Amino acid sequence: xxxxxxxxxxxxxxxxxxxxxxxxxxxxxxxxxxxxxxxxxxxxxxxxxxxxxxxxxxxxxxxxxxxxxxxxxxxxxxxxxxxxxxxxxxxxxxxxxxxxxxxxxxxxxxxxxxxxxxxxxxxxxxxxxxxxxxxxxxxxxxxxxxxxxxxxxxxxxxxxxxxxxxxxxxxxxxxxxxxxxxxxxxxxxxxxxxxxxxxxxxxxxxxxxxxxxxxxxxxxxxxxxxxxxxxxxxxxxxxxxxxxxxxxxxxxxxxxxxxxxxxxxxxxxxxxxxxxxxxxxxxxxxxxxxxxxxxxxxxxxxxxxxxxxxxxxxxxxxxxxxxxxxxxxxxxxxxxxxxxxxxxxxxxxxxxxxxxxx
Amino acid sequence: xxxxxxxxxxxxxxxxxxxxxxxxxxxxxxxxxxxxxxxxxxxxxxxxxxxxxxxxxxxxxxxxxxxxxxxxxxxxxxxxxxxxxxxxxxxxxxxxxxxxxxxxxxxxxxxxxxxxxxxxxxxxxxxxxxxxxxxxxxxxxxxxxxxxxxxxxxxxxxxxxxxxxxxxx
Numbered sequence: 001x002x003x004x005x006x007x008x009x010x011x012x013x014x015x016x017x018x019x020x021x022x023x024x025x026x027x028x029x030x031x032x033x034x035x036x037x038x039x040x041x042x043x044x045x046x047x048x049x050x051x052x053x054x055x056x057x058x059x060x061x062x063x064x065x066x067x068x069x070x071x072x073x074x075x076x077x078x079x080x081x082x083x084x085x086x087x088x089x090x091x092x093x094x095x096x097x098x099x100x101x102x103x104x105x106x107x108x109x110x111x112x113x114x115x116x117x118x119x120x121x122x123x124x125x126x127x128x129x130x131x132x133x134x135x136x137x138x139x140x141x142x143x144x145x146x147x148x149x150x151x152x153x154x155x156x157x158x159x160x161x162x163x164x165x166x167x168x169x170x171x172x173x174x175x176x177x178x179x180x181x182x183x184x185x186x187x188x189x190x191x192x193x194x195x196x197x198x199x200x201x202x203x204x205x206x207x208x209x210x211x212x213x214x215x216x217x218x219x220x221x222x223x224x225x226x227x228x229x230x231x232x233x234x235x236x237x238x239x240x241x242x243x244x245x246x247x248x249x250x251x252x253x254x255x256x257x258x259x260x261x262x263x264x265x266x267x268x269x270x271x272x273x274x275x276x277x278x279x280x281x282x283x284x285x286x287x288x289x290x291x292x293x294x295x296x297x298x299x300x301x302x303x304x305x306x307x308x309x310x311x312x313x314x315x316x317x318x319x320x321x322x323x324x325x326x327x328x329x330x331x332x333x334x335x336x337x338x339x340x341x342x343x344x345x346x347x348x349x350x351x352x353x354x355x356x357x358x
Numbered sequence: 359x360x361x362x363x364x365x366x367x368x369x370x371x372x373x374x375x376x377x378x379x380x381x382x383x384x385x386x387x388x389x390x391x392x393x394x395x396x397x398x399x400x401x402x403x404x405x406x407x408x409x410x411x412x413x414x415x416x417x418x419x420x421x422x423x424x425x426x427x428x429x430x431x432x433x434x435x436x437x438x439x440x441x442x443x444x445x446x447x448x449x450x451x452x453x454x455x456x457x458x459x460x461x462x463x464x465x466x467x468x469x470x471x472x473x474x475x476x477x478x479x480x481x482x483x484x485x486x487x488x489x490x491x492x493x494x495x496x497x498x499x500x501x502x503x504x505x506x507x508x509x510x511x512x513x514x515x516x517x518x519x520x521x522x523x524x525x526x527x
Contacts, residue, residue: 008369016373023377027384045399049406091413135452144452158403161410161447163417215421338421345420352450 044156047130048357051123052158055134056353057090058082060097066221068100069297075113081123083162085221089213091162093351096223096296098136098164102145115147124357133356138164140349148356155358163348168217169225170199170336170343174233181331182234191322194246196314198333199226200253201301203309209338215346217338219294219301222346224336226292226313234326241323244283245272245290247316252308261304264313268300283318290315401496404459408498408524411447415440416500426502432465432518433504437484444522445486458527460486462495467518469508479508483520495523 060067060082067078081101083093103112113119116132124130133148176182182197201224206217217224235241248264269278271291292313294300304311312333317325328334336343415428425433431440440463448459462485469477489495500520507513 013369016369020373020376024380027380030384031387045403049402052406091410137450137452139450146452159407159451161407161414161450163414210421212421214417340422345422347420348417349419350414350447350450352452354452 043128044130044357045158046156047124047126048132048156048158048355050125051132051134051355051357052160052353054123055081055083055101055355056093056160056162057084057087059084059086059094064220065299065302066094066097066296068094068097069299075118078122081119085165086213091160092214092348093162093164094221094296095164095166098138098145098351100297102136102147104147113147119147131358134353136351136353138349138351151356152358155356157357158355160353160355162351162353163214164351165214165222166347166349167223167225168336168343168346169227170334171225171227171229172334174230177230177234177326180334182326182328182334191324193319193322195317195319195325195327196329197228197317197326198312198314198328199336200333201311201313201336202253203301203305205310205335205337214348217336217343217346220305221296223296224292224294224301226294226336228290228315228326230288231286231290231326232288235323242285242320243287243325244285244318244320245270245279245315246283246318247314248282249314249316250304251312251314252304253310253312254308258312259308261308261311265300268294268298286317401494404524404526405496405498407448407459408461408496408522409500411444412498412500412520412522414447415443416502428500428502428520429504432483432502432520433506435481435483437463437482440484441486444484448524459524460489460527461522461524462486462489463520463522465502465518465520467508467516489523489525493525495525498522498524 058080061079062077067081070078083097083101084090085092085094104115116129119132120130124132131149133146133151135144135146137144201219203219206219210216231243248269250261250264252259252261266280269280269282271277271293272279272284273287273289296302301311319325334342338345412428415431416426418426427439427443430436431443444461444463445459448461449456451457463483464480465483466478466480469479471477499522501517502520503515503517505513505515508516
């Protein structure tokens, strides 16, 4: 007689098998639900690190002309932010780019960048709508710049150190004029009403004398300042003499001579006698100081130097009475170079940047 | 006579055992076990910070400076200046909070010996406090070119490797 204990029917086996397969499948899916919740914390640190690398080590895109020069309708053409002077100089930041990046505007989106959407697509990236806070401290100037929201307790984080490259500048005064004989005929004070002062910016010279990009002066990427001070000291006249800037002309030095490129554009005119804005027309009266400021975003040198790496800027002064005045016709133009007696070299100042993402 | 109480039929028993095993596996698999590998993010953050600090110390402020601060420090073995400068950089934040980072630094170079095999020499440079057992440091390095007389060798430019171990309290 067949025993009836410890028997299992086929129905039970089939049902049990289906049940076990379903149970195993569901069990295997459950850890996947928890993984989605845990990965955000790890992701925040990775996003913060990536953002820090992009800002500190990349110059951004477009590069030439730089994205920091784009305003108004061209702001949409900015593909990626980056604060580095160039891709060859990681951790060396451009002052212009720093100012532009932290120009957060809620009132004028044509000039400033709107948080968060205009930053998200150009420095944070990704499909997830991250919140972030990017801050930078200029240690030497004791300036604090920031964009973003207040940082919560839980967030991804990275801190980077770098240096901000300052502008070079040439400031000439009476001592320099005398030492280099910037007068019409040296010590012979012949009287004429038209005097010309010229300064030369030679990109070939600047790129070969110093090759270290940390200290190299690149007129197309760095800010240059040319200050003419104590102009009254050059008059050498007992009578009161009025002086005007009557013309500013740009020349190119070529292998066959000097070629006139044209008059300086109004947008590049200098600042006179400490005024906060550039002069807007010529002739313009000048008393004691003329200051040429060439900012990279204004593209003055970049526009010319793509074809002519050696430029001469010739300033014509006109006096109302014949008298001696600042004049480089005999001595030769002032050369913007790396000699510390001529030009104050670019100074690197410490900066700290922190990126928080959540 | 075999009793019928407390019996678990074979297949039911196997099924019950499988369910128990799978439940136990599932429970243990979802717990997080903290291992040393989970510190890689904080290690990376500190490594980047230390690397940046050494790079900034090895950059002169302008072109008229003949050498970077780190070059002067290594040539003169000025541990006090290294300590102040390194801690100043690593403690720098955009706000007023400080970062309790400690370090120990040394530099390594190759020394040429006449008639003998060249030696690799390590010399201490500076430290904030000694590394204790259980503290987990990260290592950052920076190559520095110095002009210094080593042993009986003549003064000439040589590359030395500055190594810094850094950790937090």
